[in-house]
Every structure is written in structure tokens, then in C-alpha cells.
Amino acid sequence: MKKIILLSLLLSFGIVSCQNNSKTNNANTQTKSDTTNEHLLMSTVWFQKSAEMRAIYYQSYRLAKMIVDEKIATLDKNQKKAVVLDIDETVLDNSPFQVKCIETGKSYSKKTWKEWTSLSKARALPGAVDFTNYAKDKGVEIFYVSNRLKEELDVTMKNMKELNFPCVDSTHFLLKTTESGKKARRDIIKKDYNIILFIGDNLTDYSEIYEKRNEKLAIDIVDNNKEDFGTKFIILPNPMYGEWEKAIYGNTHKISKELKNKKLKDCLNSY
Numbered sequence: 001m002k003k004i005i006l007l008s009l010l011l012s013f014g015i016v017s018c019q020n021n022s023k024t025n026n027a028n029t030q031t032k033s034d035t036t037n038e039h040l041l042m043s044t045v046w047f048q049k050s051a052e053m054r055a056i057y058y059q060s061y062r063l064a065k066m067i068v069d070e071k072i073a074t075l076d077k078n079q080k081k082a083v084v085l086d087i088d089e090t091v092l093d094n095s096p097f098q099v100k101c102i103e104t105g106k107s108y109s110k111k112t113w114k115e116w117t118s119l120s121k122a123r124a125l126p127g128a129v130d131f132t133n134y135a136k137d138k139g140v141e142i143f144y145v146s147n148r149l150k151e152e153l154d155v156t157m158k159n160m161k162e163l164n165f166p167c168v169d170s171t172h173f174l175l176k177t178t179e180s181g182k183k184a185r186r187d188i189i190k191k192d193y194n195i196i197l198f199i200g201d202n203l204t205d206y207s208e209i210y211e212k213r214n215e216k217l218a219i220d221i222v223d224n225n226k227e228d229f230g231t232k233f234i235i236l237p238n239p240m241y242g243e244w245e246k247a248i249y250g251n252t253h254k255i256s257k258e259l260k261n262k263k264l265k266d267c268l269n270s271y
Contacts, residue, residue, distance in 0.1 A: 036102075036105040036257070037101045037102045037105055037106075037107070037257075038102065039260075039261060039264065040098050040101060040102050040240060041102060043098075043239035043240045044095055044098045044099060044102065044240055046239060047093075047095045047098075047237075047238075047239065047240055048095050048099075053237065054126045056236070056237055057125050057126040057127050057128070057236065058126050058127045060127065060199075060234050060236055061126070061127030061128060061130065061131040062127065063230060063234060064083075064131050064135075064197060064199060064234055065131060065134055065135075067196070067197050067230075067231065067234075068083065068134070068135050068138060068140060068196065068197060069138075071196040071197070072138055072139075072140070072196075075194065075196070079194050080141065080192060080193045080194065081139070081140045081141065081193060081194050081195075081196050082140060082141040082142070082143055082189055082193035082194070082195050082196065083132075083135050083140055083141075083142055083143070083195070083196060083197045083198075083199065084143045084144075084145050084186065084189060084195050084197075084198050084199070084205075085128075085132070085142070085143070085144055085145070085198075085199045085200065086144075086145065086146055086199065086200035086201060086202065086205040087144050087146035087148060087156065088146065088147075088148070088201075089125070089201040089236065089238040089240070089242075090125070090128070090199055090200050090201050090205070090236055091124060091125055091128040091129075091132070091144070091160070091165065092122040092123070092124065092125065092128075092159065092160070093122055093123045093124070093125050094116065094122055095240065096116070096121075096122075097112075097113065097116040098240050098241070100112075100116070107257075108241075108253075110149070114152065117148065117152050117155055117156065117159075118155050119155075120155045120156075120158045120159035120162070121159070122159055123163075124163045124165070125236075128165075129163055129164055129165055132165055132166050132167075133164070133165075133166050136166040136167060140196065141167065141172070141193060142165075142166055142167040142172060143167070143172050143173075143174065143189050143193075144160075144167075144172060144173050144174070145174045145182050145185050145186065145189075145205070146173070146174070146175055146176070147175070147176040147180050147182075148175050148176065149175060149176055150175045150176070150177060152175065153170065153173055153175055156173070156175075157169070157170075157173065174188065174189070181204070181208055181211055182204060182205065182208075183208040197232065197233070197234065198232065198233045198234070199233070199234045199236065200233075200234075200235065200236065201235070201236045201237070201238035201242060202238070202242050202243045202244075203218060203221075203222070203235065203243065204243055205233075206228070206232070206233040206235075207225075207233075209221055209225075210243065211243075212251050213243065213247035213251065217244065217247045217248065218247065248263055248264060248267050249263055250263075
């Protein structure tokens, strides 16, 4: 009888131990999940599935047409004019790359990014093809200034040719070489053209004053230059990634996912 009681106690301890181990494993799994790319979920769903996203792009490119018409009517007719656009999340939709990051838990890297761009499968964003061809037909040159790497030029042009974007040749693409800042590339265009409009999803697509944002995250700089928006620069929505996110991390991405999540939560204001 004593042996039976002892055996029962041992089995009970074993079951409790297994349950505790199971809880620990579940907790570890939950912790691991919390530090992957689940933070991208809501923003990526919004970008792919919300009608509001499409409405904003149509609205923005309609405004762009109005600005082009106004500038053509008021500026020197003999002066060569240009519109400068970013590529990613400005004319091309790369949200499938973000979905892949969510699925795999992998982050952006040159390797993972090139796996996507090499497919030349990005879709055109609403209004982008229509606007760029509209401006081109009005005699305005179209330039694409992007931080895609130069070795991505061919696959990018293939993608955009298939979507019927204008000015798809090497002279109209100024891709990244050694630095992410776009001022030098904008200055090249300015030598021969009056840039009448900039369009992009990052403030740095317009001006270098938004690079390396301060502790105010460039909100103060935007407020001080609010007259530029909707006249010289059209900013497009990108809640998935961008300079805004990097600024929250201290102008670097070289920190752990755990620390990134902490910084994102710490910067929020509640009541």
C-alpha cells in the first residue's frame, strides 16, 4: 500500500512538472512571437486592404496634376521643368515584401530585399502611372530618385516598363551609390531643370533638412515648413517603415528587435 501511495505521489509530481515545463515553453514561444515582425501586421493590412489608402493616393496624384498645371501656366515657358519622384511606396507597392517579413520573421537586408525586387512584380500604386504620363505629356520630364541600389536598375526598369511608366531609361533613374542622402542627386537634376514638384513617402525625398532627425523627430521642422506641403512636395502615406521609424530608434536600425519594440512603446502618449 505504501508503495502504491509513493508511486502515486511521484506520478503527481511528474505531471505537475510537465505542466510547468509546458507553461514555460508556451511563455518562451509567446516571448519569441512578441519579438518577431508582428508589429508590421496592422500597418501592412492597412496598406494592402484599406480603401482609405487608395483614396489618399488618388487624391495626392490628382493634386499633383493641379500643381503641374499651375506651374506650367505661371513659370517661364522656355524653362525645362521636371517632377522628381521616389520609387518605393511612391510609385511601386512593395507591401508583399513586408508580408514576407511577417511570415518568415526575417527583417530587411540587402539579400531579402533583392529576393523581392529581382521578381519585378511590384504593382503600381493608385494614380501613379496616370499622373507620370500626364506630366510627361505636358512636356515635364520625370525623374526617379530612389535608394534602390544601382545593381537593381535593370529589374526596376523591367518592372516599371511593364506597368507603362514613362521615362524608363537609365538617364531618368538616380539610384543609390554610396550614400542614402538624395541632395547630391537632386542637385544633378537641378543643373538642367526647374524641379516643379517632389513626390515621396519620406520627408527626405524632398529635403536634406529632414535627415538625422532630432529628439523632436522633425515634427518641429515640418511645422516650420508647412507651406511646402501641397505646393512643392506631396508626401504619401507609409505606416510600414521609413525615416520616421528610424528616428524613433535613435537614427539607427542596428538594435535588437526587443529594443525596437520597447522604443516604439516608450514613445507613445497615453492619458
